[in-house]
Amino acid sequence: MISLDTFGDLAKVDTGAFAPKPTTLTEGQEEAAVGLWSSPDGRVNIGVWECTPGRFTGDRTKGGEYCHIISGTATVTNSDGSGSRDIGPGDLLVLPQGWTGEWVLHSHMRKLYVITSLPE
Numbered sequence: 001m002i003s004l005d006t007f008g009d010l011a012k013v014d015t016g017a018f019a020p021k022p023t024t025l026t027e028g029q030e031e032a033a034v035g036l037w038s039s040p041d042g043r044v045n046i047g048v049w050e051c052t053p054g055r056f057t058g059d060r061t062k063g064g065e066y067c068h069i070i071s072g073t074a075t076v077t078n079s080d081g082s083g084s085r086d087i088g089p090g091d092l093l094v095l096p097q098g099w100t101g102e103w104v105l106h107s108h109m110r111k112l113y114v115i116t117s118l119p120e
Contacts, residue, residue, distance in 0.1 A: 011110065014034065015050050019031065021056050023058070029055075030051070032050055033050070034047055043119065044114065045114075048112055050072075050108065050109060056105075057079075057100070057102055059100050060097060060100065061097070061098055063117030064096045065095040066093070067111045069088055069090065069093065070112060072108050072109030074109055076104075078101045079100040097117070097118065
């Protein structure tokens with residue numbers, strides 16, 4: 001039987017303890033995340049992520065990501081400096097597989113993420 005899972009009020013989902021952000025360019029930046037759902041083959045992962053203000057690099061070479069911003073503001077820029085976008089609550093950011101770049105969080109951010117990957 002296929003399960004129908006629902007998740008309410010993503011602004012209040014407990015993301016767990018904060019830890020240092022591995023790809024940060026800002027000393028002291030921290031993040032937390034909780035997975036909500038994964039496909040049986042592990043190629044689709046959905047969860048809630050949050051992070052403190054600062055700069056960090058992003059790498060989506062192994063899987064694309066869809067980000068629905070719940071709270072906070074940021075500027076996201078392609079690694080070659082093109083395609084800069086300002087995002088905030090209610091926005092959907094699409095990072096296709098192969099994207100690399102930089103995030104600048106202007107305020108504490110929370111997002112729903114959907115990460116998809118092709119079979120290896």
